[in-house]
Amino acid sequence: MVSIKDVAGASGLSVATVSRALNGHPSVSDGARERVLAAVESLGYRPNVVARSLRTDRTGTIGLVISDVLNPYFTELARSVEEEARALGYSVIIGNADERSDLEDHHVRGLLERRIDGLLVSPADGRSPMTLEAAAGPTPVVFVDRWIPGADAPVVRADGRRAIRDLVDHLHALGRRRIAVITGPAATTTGRERIDAFREALSAHGIPLPEDYIGRGDFQAESGRLATERFLDLPEPPDTVFATDNLMALGALDAIAARGLRVPDDIGLAAFDDIPWFTHTDPPITTIAQPTAELGRVAVRALAALIAGEPVASTVLPAHLVVRRSCGEAATPPQTDRAATGGAARE
Amino acid sequence: MVSIKDVAGASGLSVATVSRALNGHPSVSDGARERVLAAVESLGYRPNVVARSLRTDRTGTIGLVISDVLNPYFTELARSVEEEARALGYSVIIGNADERSDLEDHHVRGLLERRIDGLLVSPADGRSPMTLEAAAGPTPVVFVDRWIPGADAPVVRADGRRAIRDLVDHLHALGRRRIAVITGPAATTTGRERIDAFREALSAHGIPLPEDYIGRGDFQAESGRLATERFLDLPEPPDTVFATDNLMALGALDAIAARGLRVPDDIGLAAFDDIPWFTHTDPPITTIAQPTAELGRVAVRALAALIAGEPVASTVLPAHLVVRRSCGEAATPPQTDRAATGGAARE
DNA sequence: TCCCCACATGTAATCGTTTTCATGGGACGT
DNA sequence: ACGTCCCATGAAAACGATTACATGTGGGGA
Structure with missing residues (x-):
């Protein structure tokens, strides 16, 4: 050379x-x-960037550890992160944790050894020691989407509570009363937030949430399928299933189709995370949309600020309900579709 | 530190x-x-991996430049590449070219400067000078999925010719005669291969392919939508559309739905690349499946061999037809999960 | 007893940059 | 004419690892 x-x-x-x-x-x-x-x-x-990095102690690279590359939500996030990072002069190394904390550990360790300038991570759960160590260490870290309570790093995320309330209002207005939910791992912040908000919204309407109506998923398709099958086997199956991410909704759709049931007539389905395919499923799926791309951009800017030594606060962006047809005929066609990232709340 | x-x-x-x-x-x-x-x-x-790399001239990293992270085909490829690479002790840096050769250039240059041990690339088109330079240079390069004819690097790809022939046989058997196609960029090898094989298969059945029935797409959703709209505006619109990748099929579906037409009764649709969502669209989509994960694994192994100084030959794996319902009644109607859209008018 | 060799360890060169410090030579002000 | 300062440049020291070579020590074979 x-x-x-x-x-x-x-x-x-x-x-x-x-x-x-x-x-x-x-x-x-x-x-x-x-x-x-x-x-x-x-x-x-x-x-030779390697030699330069050794001398300058800057690699011009940030790491991004996400929970699942096959999840369209995270690929969209990854894309916007890469875009914004490139605009700021950084390259991005993506690590796929596949919802496994050992893999998350592996990637975080590798990235730190590679001396990335900063790290963006969406922790699979709080059980990765390396992630905690990274947040405590000298390398700037920003959590995106999910976070680890107590860890010392800014968080950039969407708040789904309000949208979940809207969703439950919508379901209630359509006469749905036996509503089941498929949760994410209780170890993830998003998993907990969604079930908590959901439970709260239900009780505001006086709708009960029996234990049988809670399916414990892991944000991947297969778990959604299994949970839904269990619901359908119940003596009194739910009239609606709320899957708290897009892949579990896909699994639920699988299970429903396998029994020859129709959505929304036989059973309603709502999801979390909006993705292009939800327009094309049979029927189009009512879901809660996050400002995903914006999340990625904000996270990168926060990280860049942190790297530059500036103080950074956490950011919460609102998610919003997108009504389609999978829970029944839309009451009102508000079609707030997209671009609604109006007011960003700061903590 | x-x-x-x-x-x-x-x-x-x-x-x-x-x-x-x-x-x-x-x-x-x-x-x-x-x-x-x-x-x-x-x-x-x-x-400090940076210091080690400088001394040993090995980074333990391979680069992967793909055409579009939002395309599920490529995310699946990326995932299997990362998996296999990790098993072999390599990390992967992914670059997203977004079907733009300038971005491809940018990423290839960045990766080479980063002194990756080897490069996996799916060239957007042949117009990236850096990619050519890389293939000619000392860093081992393997093309995956697409390649640049004449460039000196092994290719790992799927051959769709046979499957396309099967698809056309299938369409012919269903009585389809006015078949349109949405191609990828003529500058990509996959784009050319698919239209060539398609044309050949049609003429074997004596079916003509008028110029009007060829939509020029770019492997992204919007182009599929536009091409399909143009088809539908024709005085004699096609009875079937073959989209040569999954995103363009999505766009086609959009255009068809926007006119209130039904698949497959009003118009048939076939795609290339199988993805989980194709099972859940209305109706499920007949498509050609590539052995995507296997492609990724083989490519990584080829690259590792090249890095180790061993000789490496190109590999071609077969793609195969997956018949669903979007072109008409399946050859074998196993279950009765139809019913769905019985007589309900849409939109 | 002596020689040789293997083993454990240390010294120092090296990888390709960036950057501090030193130097020589105008240009300019007085 | 002389001192001052700046500008362009070069020599050499880092950065943090690996590794060729040197060194001392102890053990085994003759």
Whole structure:
């Protein structure tokens, strides 16, 4: 590999001058700069980022550890993170934890050893020691979507409580009374928030939530299918199922279709996270949409600020209900669809 | 940050011995090893991969540049690549080219500067100079899914020709005769292969393919929608649309739904790439499935072999037709989960 | 007893940059 | 004409690891 020394040799200058020329240092003569560029061109020199990072202690890279790459919600998040990071001059290394805390550990450790400038993580659960260590350590960390209570790092997330209340109002208005829910892992903040908000909203309407109507899922499709089957086997099955993420909703749809039941006539279905496919399922699915891309952008900006040494506060963006047809005929066609990220609350 | 020197100091040994102890070098006494590990533990030492890479000229990282992270096909590919790479001791840095060759260029350049050990790329089109340069350069490169003819790198891909023939046979058997196609960019190998094979299969049945029945897409949803609208505006619209990837099929579905038409009665739809959602659309979509995960695994193994200096040949795996209901009655009607949209008018 | 070798360890060079410090030579003000 | 300052440049020291080479020590074979 051709190094800066070769460029120095070819241009008859010292490595110091070459380095300065390449980094836009002001005190380099035009002549020198030209000779350097010519040598770079003819030798095909490409700076060694590894060496540079060692010297400068900056890698120009941020890490992103997400819970599941196959989940469209997280791919959208990853995409917006990469986009914003690129705009800010950073590269992104993505680690997929697959909802496993050992994998999360593995990736966080690897990223820290790689000396990334900052870390964005959506913790699978609170059980990854490395994640806690990272949050406590010198590398800037920002939690996105999920977080670990007590860990010392800003959080960028969406608040679904209000939207869940809206959803339950909607279901109530449609006459739904036997509403079951498929939760995420109790160890995740989003898992807890969604079931808590749901329970609260139900009780506001005086609707009970029997233990049988709570399916314990893991945010992946198969768990949604299993939970739904169990619901359908009940002596008094629910008239509506609320899956607290998009993959579990997919699993629920599977289970429902396998029994030859129809949505929404035989059973209603609502989901969390809006994804393009929900428009095309049979029927289109009523769901709660997060401002996913915005979440990613805000998180990256927060991380960049942290890296720059600026103080950073947590951010909460609102999620909102998107009514389609999977719970019955829409009462009113409000169609608040998308772009509604109006007021961002700051903590 | 605590470095190997601190560990050496704390354990009363030299950096050389510490390094050896940490890397499992045989000639290190048990006593020394223990003292090193104790010091590592108490100091919270974490090796600096950047420094190691500089010295060893190995980063333990491979790059993966894909065309579109939002495309489920590529996320599945990315996932299997990461999995296999991890098993082989590599980390993966993913770059999203978003079907833009300038972004592809950007990522390939960044990855090379980062001195990745090897590069997996699915070129957006042949127009990225960096990709060509990379294939010609010293860093091992393997093309996956798509490739650049003439570039000197092994290719791991699926062959869709046979499956496309099967699809056309299927359509023909169902009486479909006015079949339109939405192609990918002519600059991509997959784009060309699919339209070529399709054209060939049609002519084997004596079915014409008028120019009007060819929609030029870019593998993204919006282009599928536009192409389909144009088809539907034709004086004699097609009775079937074949979208050559899953996102364009989604767009086609959009356009069809927007006109209140029903699939497959009013118009048939077939796709390329199988994804979980195709089971849940209305109706489930007949498509051509690639062995996506296997593709990722094979590609990583090929790259690892290349890195190890072993000779590597290109690999072609077969794709196959998956018949569902979007083109008309399935050959084998196993279950009665139809019923659904009985006579209900839509929209 | 002596020699040789293997073993455990240390010293120092090295990887490719950036950056501090030193230096020489104009340009400019007086 | 002289001192001052700045500007362009170079030499060399880092950064944190790995590793070739050197060194001392102890054990085993002759």
